[in-house]
Amino acid sequence: MSHQETPRYVVFVESPLTGAGQDCARFLLEQGITPVVVAARPEAMAPSLLSDYAELGVEIRACDTQDPEAVVTACREIAADGTLVGVSSVYEYYCAMGAEVAARLGLAGPDPAAIAACRSKASMRRAMSAVPGLNPPFRVCSSPGEAAAAATEIGFPVVVKPLDLTGSLWVRRCGTADEVSALAEEIMGIGEYLGQRVAPEVVVEECVLGDEYSAEVMHGKVLGLTEKICSEPPLFLEMGHIFPARVDGARERLLVAKAEQAVKAVGVTWGPAHVELKLTGDGTDARVIEVNGRIAGDRIPELVRIATGVDMCRLHMTALLGGTPDLEVPFLRTAAVHFLMSAALGRLDAIDGVPEATAMEGVHEVRMRPGVQPGMVYRANGSNRDRAAWIIAEGADRAEALGRAEAAGRRLSFSWSPVDEVRA
Structure with a gap:
């Protein structure tokens, strides 16, 4: 980038652990665009992430990444001397935030409501219910007893899942009502995981048996x-x-x-x-x-x-x-x-x-x-x-x-x- 050109920035909200953030940053740098990562606690990020971003010359800036107003403000501050051309996240827990902030700033991105729906297995299932044959039979349950009753109605084996976690956390195949009740009680008591509020509900759904x-x-x-x-x-x-x-x-x-x-x-x-x-x-x-x-x-x-x-x-x-x-x-x-x-x-x-x-x-x-x-x-x-x-x-x-x-x-x-x- 020559000194006459206006700097262009893309802001990422947090970063996943398996390399997609770094891969996106490399491409942007090749295009002459400056990527910046905003993170709630940069000092607590994995050392390998910090090392990779340091090697690329990518700044990681502290920001309350749970607050859209704070992220909007950070984006404007980052691009104060240039142009903000994109906001996104390639990290599951922050994709909805990236989409919301991009929409607020008039930038390209997915529908924030759709990405938010993906973050809740209940919302996702309800959205797909309009198309026959996409969902297995399922119920959204707010008590262990309700979950056990739903499993019995659906038929064993079932799968019990938290609404809003990723990486197969607390996702289990259950073969009895007692197993369902115990797992639902455990999930409903999690409260918070990795700084994310965990909804005190579960999805109980038919266990699909194929590949x-x-x-x-x-x-x-x-x-x-x-x-x-x-x-x-x-x-x-x-x-x-x-x-x-x-x-x-x-x-x-x-x-x-x-x-x-x-x-x-x-x-x-x-x-x-x-x-x-x-x-x-x-x-x-x-x-x-x-x-x-x-x-x-x-x-x-x-x-x-x-x-x-x-x-x-x-x-x-x-x-x-x-x-x-x-x-x-x-x-x-x-x-x-x-x-x-x-x-x-x-x-x-x-x-x-x-x-x-x-x-x-x-x-x-x-x-x-x-x-x-x-x-x-x-x-x-x-x-x-x-x-x-x-x-x-x-x-x-x-x-x-x-x-x-x-x-x-x-x-x-x-x-x-x-x-x-x-x-x-």
Whole structure:
């Protein structure tokens, strides 16, 4: 940027842990635009995030990110010497805030009401109820007894979920009314998690028994399908993803149609969306598990980039800047991400084998989850935060890509020592 040009800024509200924020920032910097992250407590952000943004030269500015007026004020202050060209968030808990602030400032972005609906599984389900066949049978419940009664009415097994958390937190498959009641009581007593208020309600819904996929969507159009590898019940931890999913033509058309109907029903027709779906047990139909009004997490955008050459972060930022993203996607190869788990309870003493895993053929990334380092003490909580590391690899097909990622995972070694339950 020459000294005659007016500075241009894009503000991000907070930042996720799996790289999408940094990827978006890199693209903006290439365009001569200055990205700035506003965060409630910059000093409390993961050291790896702080390091990455420092290396990029991206400022992180303190701001009350729960207050739209405070974020609007911060945006105006940041762009006082130039032009504010975009406001967004690629972090689940703040996507609605990013959309609301962008709308208040007259900038491009999704419908704030639609993104807010995605943040509540109750609102999301109600929005999709207008289209038959998107939702499984469900009930929104405000007491353990009501949840148990709803589960009995729907029929076991059921899935019980908090309304507004992410990463599979407190999402469980339940086989009895007592299990439902106990889990609902636990969820309704959480109160707050990671600074977010947790609604004292649950969604109880039919457990859809088929294979799980996600649709990666831009401007209401499915760009491709991702296969999900999930843990065994009763948890729903995502242990890996493969892009593109290899499904037969009829099922592919079914999943694409359902995903596009879902984003239209919820109203997320601008920008990125990540729609999770499951086939029914007989594979003849599908149900939407959830709609996320953001780019996918878990490094799925990197899988898309490796497999197709299309960067979803760039597509999102192109739209944010008022451009028209190219939605044609060529499928050239297959990419997979494989996750490794932390100990259920322990102190991490050492991590070995990273150079060896990184050097293996087809491997693109070997990364620890932010915060995973020797000396940390961890207690598993049954969510995606229990994953210690990930490996991304490419291959000519599903078997080769996933095989390479899993083989690299076997090169990694985590040494854990026991700790006292109370002290942990």
